[in-house]
Amino acid sequence: MNLIIDVGNSLLKIAIFHKSQLVVKYDFSKSDKIDIDKIFKNYSIINSIVSNVSQINPDILTYLEKQTNLVLLNNKLKFPFKNLYKTKETLGQDRLALISASCFDFPNENVLVIDAGSCITFDFKNDKNEYLGGSISPGISMRIKSLNSFTTNLPLVTLDNYNELIGNDTKSSIKSGIINGVISEIEGVIDRYEHMFENIKIVLTGGDAKFLLKRIKNTIFADQNFLLKGLNNLLQVNNKK
Numbered sequence: 001m002n003l004i005i006d007v008g009n010s011l012l013k014i015a016i017f018h019k020s021q022l023v024v025k026y027d028f029s030k031s032d033k034i035d036i037d038k039i040f041k042n043y044s045i046i047n048s049i050v051s052n053v054s055q056i057n058p059d060i061l062t063y064l065e066k067q068t069n070l071v072l073l074n075n076k077l078k079f080p081f082k083n084l085y086k087t088k089e090t091l092g093q094d095r096l097a098l099i100s101a102s103c104f105d106f107p108n109e110n111v112l113v114i115d116a117g118s119c120i121t122f123d124f125k126n127d128k129n130e131y132l133g134g135s136i137s138p139g140i141s142m143r144i145k146s147l148n149s150f151t152t153n154l155p156l157v158t159l160d161n162y163n164e165l166i167g168n169d170t171k172s173s174i175k176s177g178i179i180n181g182v183i184s185e186i187e188g189v190i191d192r193y194e195h196m197f198e199n200i201k202i203v204l205t206g207g208d209a210k211f212l213l214k215r216i217k218n219t220i221f222a223d224q225n226f227l228l229k230g231l232n233n234l235l236q237v238n239n240k241k
Helices: 036-042 058-067 093-105 140-149 170-196 209-213 226-238
Strands: 002-007 011-018 021-029 047-052 069-072 110-116 119-125 130-138 200-205
Touching: 002 058, 002 226, 011 226, 021 226, 036 058, 047 058, 047 093, 047 226, 058 069, 069 226, 093 110, 093 119, 093 200, 093 226, 110 170, 119 170, 130 140, 140 170, 170 200, 170 209, 200 209, 200 226
Parallel strands: 002 047, 047 069, 110 200
Antiparallel strands: 002 011, 011 021, 110 119, 119 130
């Protein structure tokens, strides 16, 4: 079995795959104590891969090095796409995994991957499996916190199922501005890509994918485990043992 670890800005995710089949997934906050030994007692893990855009306990890496064939995600690995990004060394590991997943799932197709998490990233690869790049903007939670942090009187609101365009008090106005702003941004970016490229597959993933999916008009393939699947495929491609 394969152990997949994705260390994001907000959460640490651990997944177990049997070949290409997702068996189980765990979500941990940064403050959670992870009993990695317990996971190994429950599953016969041989290979592992770690994607880290934040910080991971070095003891976990040491444990994986001893117990598994460990692959650390970096831009030196074998990828199923040609990377045309100018500053390859600055390209986030999560984005490498997402565009890899798009190549495995949609080879030789134009694909725009939208990851709605701490940040909202747009990543595009063409039908020649060339990664052209994309864009990064603040995610929903980041926008909520920034309005509270960088102003004197605006309150900290919580994300809910608010659907109105016109807010009738300060809290609902903030929710309207953030939610409708994100929706308009995503739909606008998709529209611009579709004017530039034909027959684009749109993939929406990330922690806020479920919340956004029912609010976005475009035809979208949604998969909250898209990044984990990409990491599992990269592990199988790059595992030399």
